[in-house]
Amino acid sequence: MINPTFLEEVDRFDASLEQEATGIQRGEQESPDVGEGLTFSDYRRYSPGDDTRLIDWRLYGRTGEYYIKQFEEERSLTVHVLVDASASMDYGDPDIDTHKFEFGAKLGLGYAYLTAEAHDDFKFSIFKDRPERLDAGTSTRGEVLGLIDRVNETTPRGETDFATALESYAGLINSRSLIVIITDCLGDLDSLESGLASIAQNDVILIQLLAPGEVDPNPAGDTIFEGVESDVSQRTYFGGRLLEQYRNRVDAFINDVEARTQRLRITHAFVPTDQDFFDAFAATWIG
Incomplete structure (x- = not known):
């Protein structure tokens, strides 16, 4: 039987994964018009290294939390x-x-x-x-x-x-x-x-x-x-x-x-x- 506690070991890979993921996202969004022509998909919490231009400041005003707008390209x-x-x-x-x-x-x-x-x-x-x-x-x-x-x-x-x-x-x-x-x-x-x-x-x-x-x-x-x-x-x-x-x-x-x-x-x-x-x-x- 597989015990879910093994995922604690997998968590040790988070840092390298986030670096890779955010690098891909930055590469896909070099344009100053971030998100232009893309379809809005969802929100996710801001992580260090994310493009700050994607922060939804209105949502921050209501919640006090930083959220990033996700577009279809981010989940491609x-x-x-x-x-x-x-x-x-x-x-x-x-x-x-x-x-x-x-x-x-x-x-x-x-x-x-x-x-x-x-x-x-x-x-x-x-x-x-x-x-x-x-x-x-x-x-x-x-x-x-x-x-x-x-x-x-x-x-x-x-x-x-x-x-x-x-x-x-x-x-x-x-x-x-x-x-x-x-x-x-x-x-x-x-x-x-x-x-x-x-x-x-x-x-x-x-x-x-x-x-x-x-x-x-x-x-x-x-x-x-x-x-x-x-x-x-x-x-x-x-x-x-x-x-x-x-x-x-x-x-x-x-x-x-x-x-x-x-x-x-x-x-x-x-x-x-x-x-x-x-x-x-x-x-x-x-x-």
């Missing part, structure tokens, strides 16, 4: 978070933060939380063979807390179809977007590459998660391996040369995923789920 960035909820993500020990789905969902929720703090929009979905949106469309801190409950009610199951899921999601993107995909990438890598190609015209980061037991398994001797997304099982003697071959194949698998993302000019980040959450988020956060 949408962050799309997609978390793999297939059976292979239901792996690991949640007591030591190695359960893949929960760890990955926390990374995605961290993106949603900081996006809301920056007054941008986020959309949060899980996917297997198709995307399933979990957020209610409000892009607020309260919505993130509600998402934690919905994620906790989710049990990963079924097989992943990267191409079908991502290609169908591509049709839902209609604005400047950052797309964060969180998955173990276990499945058909040609399908993964095809799905990524369908959204590669946007800014995309692929966060690849693997648990310690997948990267460097402990069993030795006579061992039964069971498929996590199929009924296939295999009994073999595991150790020595076979263990070395397994580790080499895992390294080749991670390198293959990275090579495919590089061809598409997509950011790839590999995260082992026994990594400290703050360090993992710091390594993947591109705000």
Whole structure:
């Protein structure tokens, strides 16, 4: 189960996020006629570094508080978070933060939380063979807390179809977007590459998660391996040369995923789920 207290760690990223967000806003509003030709959207509290020309002084006179006028351009960035909820993500020990789905969902929720703090929009979905949106469309801190409950009610199951899921999601993107995909990438890598190609015209980061037991398994001797997304099982003697071959194949698998993302000019980040959450988020956060 995901405890909302992890957001206290995410809060440590506020300063860098605000610097980035206000820098974008200042860049978009170089004109002395601030807001001219733009559609008024909403108000938000003034933060140090905001353009003072956007302060609503009439509202200040009534409330004694500084509020900034928001225009549509300020909320033009949408962050799309997609978390793999297939059976292979239901792996690991949640007591030591190695359960893949929960760890990955926390990374995605961290993106949603900081996006809301920056007054941008986020959309949060899980996917297997198709995307399933979990957020209610409000892009607020309260919505993130509600998402934690919905994620906790989710049990990963079924097989992943990267191409079908991502290609169908591509049709839902209609604005400047950052797309964060969180998955173990276990499945058909040609399908993964095809799905990524369908959204590669946007800014995309692929966060690849693997648990310690997948990267460097402990069993030795006579061992039964069971498929996590199929009924296939295999009994073999595991150790020595076979263990070395397994580790080499895992390294080749991670390198293959990275090579495919590089061809598409997509950011790839590999995260082992026994990594400290703050360090993992710091390594993947591109705000």
